[in-house]
Amino acid sequence: MxxxxxxxxxxxxxxxxxxxxxxxxxxxxxxxxxxxxxxxxxMGPGFRRQSENNRMQLRDIPTFRGVIKDRNGEMLAGNRPSFDIYVVPSEVDDNLMLADRLGELIGMSPAVITEKIEAAYRRSPFKPVSIKKDISRDELAVIETHRFSLPGLKVEARPIRHYLFGSLGAHIIGYLGEINDKEIKSGQYPHNKAGDMIGKAGVESTWQEVLTGISGAESLEVDAAGRTIRVLSRRPPLSGENLWLTIDRDLQSLSEEILSEKKGAIVAMEPSTGRILAMASSPSFDPNLFVEGIAHGTWEQIVRSEGFPLQNRVLSGQYPPASVFKIVVALAALDKGLIDQKDEVLCPGIYRLGDYQFRCWKKHGHGVVNLHRALVESCDVYFYVLGRRMGVDTIASYARRMGLGELTGVGIGNEKPGLIPTTGWKLKRMGVPWQAGETISASIGQGYVLATPLQVARLISAVFNGGILYRPQLALFIENGRGEKTRLFPPEPERELGIKPEAIALVKKSLIGVVNEPRGTGSKALLKDALVAGKTGTAQVVRLEKDRDEERDGQEDIPLEFRDHAWFAGVAPAEDPKIAVAIIVENGGHGSKAAAPLAGALFKSFLKARE
Amino acid sequence: MFDRRLLQNFDWILLLLLVILAAISVANLYSATYPTRSTGGAAILQRQIYWFVLGFAVFLLMTTFNYKSLERLAYPAYIVSILLLLAVLIVGKLTSGSRRWLSLGFMAFQPSELAKIAMVIVLAKFLAARDEFMEYHMRDLLKPISLMMIPAVLILKEPDLGTALLVVFVSVSMILFEKIHWKTFVALGVTCLGSLPVLWLGLKDYQKDRLLTFLDPDRDPLGAGYHIKQSKIAIGSGQLWGKGYLEGTQTKLHFLPEQHTDFAFSVFSEEWGFAGSFLLLALYFLLIIWGLDIARNSKDKFGSMLSVGIVATIFWQVIINLGMVMGLLPVVGIPLLLFSYGGSSLVTTMAMLGLLMNISIRRFIFQERGGIGQ
Missing domain, CATH: 1.20.5 (Single alpha-helices involved in coiled-coils or other helix-helix interfaces)
Structure with missing residues (x-):
């Protein structure tokens, strides 16, 4: 050792x-x-945060958007579940196999799926990546049966907007779209965040704040595999409130049916309140297309398609009111005391001003007419004379009193004010003085005069409701989830017309005559059971070489886009009106033929339903 | 041969350190297996306790004979361990791509663990065998280096990079306790650096991957980098006082990989914070310093070199494991001595510590017999 x-x-x-x-x-x-x-x-605090991030997952609890109902409680816009497919990249065994099988089941290219999963894997492998939204019921069934052979796959249900009747009331209801950066920054959408769908048009947009729910949130503790261990905290979602509209679904449906295959607009209103019963604009669209965020191509296609379906012609279509405007001129003249019912004018079918000739629609004239006959038979010459005597500025001041040339404040869409010209307006706008001939055109609602169907409906309502101009309304009341009314919308009288009652009474009588008397232009709106009153109009689209002639059925020879627009504005029953309508059929020809019968059908159906 | 003097000289400090570490280890293992309690976690804990019992038995057994008798057994033990290493390459159980385990029917063990001890003993014998002081030249080192390379290469073949590296590190540490001629030293150093590219080529892809990931942790945060990232989050999020026992979220929610084996320290560190980790490190530090003291106090060179080899084994395992879980060293898969789950390694460790105790107990024997004053 x-x-x-x-x-x-x-x-x-x-x-x-x-x-x-x-x-x-x-x-x-x-x-x-x-x-x-x-x-x-x-570095402890940073790592502590990272461990919390590992541990906690914030998840939104989706909320339900308030539903939209008609005045009778019929649901127009509700919610339905959308089944969305997600893949959790970290749980996928074999990416290619999953993509192959899944692609076959839901009709998607496996390459696209593979790419999505791989990109997500690099980003955040535990976070589900959306593969396809809103799969069909059939696809759902197939997926559920193959669930076991598809590891990593998740199907989640989420409420999305559903318009029960497709395009019904599309222009009123509007549509949804994904909130954009500008809208988020604007602060007008405090309850919404990126990715949310918000109302972009119609009452969906106007009442966004009421309809939108406030989504809840859950803070979950998850393990490394993304499984939920427990709920740490939870804020329940708040559903949106329900909106009851003033619309009557049946009348709305009929209005749209009547307008199908045509271009034009119908608005029906409760004359005594200003509440809108129906508002149809044709062509229309299906707002369900927008529910998931519309593809740019589809959007372009809709916007560009023939007839501008997204435009709500009721409030943004500006048309010459034509003979309907005679109501305004007549009331102005009577109120001013310029005429009485006995004053007569000879209508030879033509009115001369200097070198110009202004024709009456009736080639050979109406003969001697007083105000009543002139309204009933819609004599142009009578109103040429009246217009000349009053001057355009007087007419304009009355037109404005009756709500023309200004926004009605209905609160949806891209409302247009129309146009009521004055001498001052012309000078300022064009730099040249008003011409006497222009007064002639204006006195029969042509020339520069423009009005929207909604303005016309409001005007005719005011004539028959005792002279009160109401703000048109679409919202009836708002109701919370328990069915309690949380907000009512009483009628909003804006102003009185301030026209002598005798004058109004005379005009009313004449408007009853339009429909009910022989040779009245609105006779096609005549009903057996109710006294209908109204006024037709035929708006010239282009100044035609030939004379316009009621007897001449020549409109068929004219290319469609140059044919006249047909107007009808009226009420029923005249003695105690329940409904007022304004109808325009673009390029429909004469109001007496193309618009008056439509009004008759609407009145008939509406009044019958009320019995 | 176990007389009263031996009992008087019993190294209570060493035993105390062991018992404290074993207790902390079991408590920590309870927490590390807590989330899998229902799926085999409890069995793991139970088995580890059995291993500790067996370990302490082996520990005590290793103190019963005079360690000097090991000198005679050095080469036979070495040869047996080499044969077992060869056997494991041929008939070893293949688990997750490597052959490390030899089945004995009733139990499986890793021959590389035996090789670790045999290597230390054989080197201690070789280094203690010199009569007089002499500087080591290249030809003197051929034998110890060959003794080291045989098991190292065989273990690398399994493949078990961590253990192979450990054998090399421990052997080199022991050799460096001798005075080596400076020319030889430089020559060996250059040879080592020169052989690095060769070693690189010999590595498996996953091993290369781990090394690359160590150099650039963001290379693949979910593959090789994931473990180390989650381990650092676990340790770092413990902050000063820790999240509390059984409250480690990284552990409980499985973000931490291999939490009862290689990453056991991360579990502890998450729950006990800097304060607890500091204390644990202090225990290991004391154990190593104490071991070096035993080496110093041993009155024969074999005992000293054996102690040095054992301490070096402890030191490198602790440093490599802790460096790895803290992100200072690449992931090589060396468990934390006395702390990670694993029977084979625990029994080996306890055997080595038993030998250390053996040397410690007998520190005064030669002084008395030879009458040499201190």
């Missing part, structure tokens, strides 16, 4: 080696302690 013992030099070296070893150990542990200190003390 001697050879194992230390000789002195070896022992000395060994001792010095031990000292070095001790120093190395101290150094090594110092490095470890420093690293621990860096990790836990210096």
């Amino acid at each position: 001697r050879n194992s013992e230390f000789d002195p030099i070896s022992e000395e070296i060994f001792k010095s080696r031990l000292r070095r070893a001790r120093a190395i150990v101290v150094l090594a542990f110092a490095v470890l302690i420093i690293q621990l200190w860096l990790l836990q003390i210096v």
Whole structure:
């Protein structure tokens, strides 16, 4: 054993080696302690946050958008579940196999699926990536049966907007779209965040704040596999409130049916309140197309398609009111005391002003007419004379009193004010003085005069409701989830017309005559059971070379886009009106033929339903 | 041969350190297996406790004989361990791509663990065998380096890079306790650096991947980098005082990989914070310093070198594991000594610590017999 013992030099070296070893150990542990200190003390708060991020997942609890109902409680816009397919990349065994199978089941290219999963895997592998939204029921059934062979796949249900009757009331209801950056920054959508669908048009937009629910949130503790361990905190979602509209679904449906295959607009209103019963604009669209965020191509296609279906012609279509405007001129003249019912004018079918000739629609004239006959038979010459006597500015001031040339404030869509020209307007706008001939055109609602169907409906309502101009309304009341009314919308009378009651009474009588008397232009709106009153109009689209002639059925020879627009504005029953309508059929020809019968049908159906 | 003097000289400090570490280890293992309690976690804990019991038995057994008798057994033990290493390459159980385990029917063990001890003993014998002080030249080192390379290469073949590296590190540490001629030292250093590219080519893809990931952790945050990232989050999020026992979210929610084996320290660190980790490191530090003291106090060179080899084994395992879980070293898969789950390694460790105790107990024997004053 001697050879194992230390000789002195070896022992000395060994001792010095031990000292070095001790120093190395101290150094090594110092490095470890420093690293621990860096990790836990210096970078500790950051790592604590990361561990919390690992642990916690914030999840939205979807909310339900308030539903939209008609005045009778019939649901127009509700919610339905959308089944969305997600894939959790970290749980996928075999990406290619999953993409192949899934692609086959839901009709998607496997390459697209693979790419989505791979991109998501690099980003955040535990977070589900959306593969396809709103799969069909059939696809759902197939997926559910193959669930076991598709690891990593998740199907989630989420409420989305559903318009029960497709395009019914599309222009009133509007549509949804994904909130954009500008809207988020505007602060007008405090309850919404990126990715949310918000109302972009119609009452969906106007009442966005009421309809939108406030989504809830859940803070979940999850494990590394993304499984939920427990709920840490939860804020329940708040459903949106329901909106009851003033619309009558049946009347709305009929209005749209009547307008199908045509271009035009119908608006029906409760004359005594200003509440809108129906508002149809044709062509229309299906707002369900927008529910999931519309593809740019589809959007372009809709916007560009023939007839501008997104435009709500009721309030943004500006048309010459034509003979309907005679109501305004007649009331103005009577109120001013310029005429009485006995004053007569000879209508030879033509009116001369200097070198110009202005024709009456009836080629050979109406003969001698008083105001009543002139309204009933819609004599142009009578109103040429009247207009000349009053001047355009007087007509304009009355037209404005009756709500023309201004926004009605209905609160949806891109409402247009129309146009009521004055001499001052012309000078300012065109830089040239008003011409006498222009007064002639204006007095039969042509020339520069423009009005929207909604303005006309409001006007005719005011004539028959005792002279009160109401703001048109679409919202009846708002109801919370428990069915309690939280907000009512009483009628909003804006102003009185301020026209002598006798004048109004005379005009009313004449408007009854339009429909009910022989040779009245509105006779096609005549009903057996109710007294209908109204006024037809035929708006010239282009100044035609030939004379306009009621007897001449020449409109069929004219290319469609140059044919006249047909107007009818009226009420029923005249003695206690329940409904007022304004109808325009673009390029429909004469109001008496193309518009009056439509009004008759609407009145008939509406009044019958009320019995 | 176990007389009263031996009992008087019993190294209570060493035993105390072991018992404290074992207790913390079991408590920590309870937490690390907590989330899998229902799916085998409890069994893991139970098994580890059995291993500790067996380990302490082996520990005590290793103190009963005079360690000097090991000198005679050095080469036979070495040869047996080499044969077992060869055997494992041929008939070893293939688990997750490597052959490390030899089945003995009733139990499986890793021959590389035995090789670790045999290597230390054989080197201690070789280094203690010199009569007089002499500087080591290249030809003197051929034998110890060959003794080291045989098991190292065989273990690398399994493949078990971590253990192979450990064998090399421990052997080199022991050799460096001798005085080596400076020319030889430089020559060996250059050879080592020169062989690095060769070693690189010999690595498996996953091993290369781990090294690359260590150099650039963002290379693949979910593949090789994921473990180390989650480990750092676990440790760092413990902050000063920790999240509390059984409250480690990284552990409970499985974000931390291999939490009862290689990353056991991360579990502890998350729950006990800097304060607890500091104390644990202090225990390991004391154990190593204490071991070096035992080496110093041993009155024969074999005992000293054996102690050095054992301490070096402890030191490198602790440093490599802790460096790895803290992101200072690449992931090589070395468990934390006395702390990670694993029976084979625990029993080996306890055997080595038993030998250390053996040397410690007998530190005064030669002084008395030979009458040499201190």
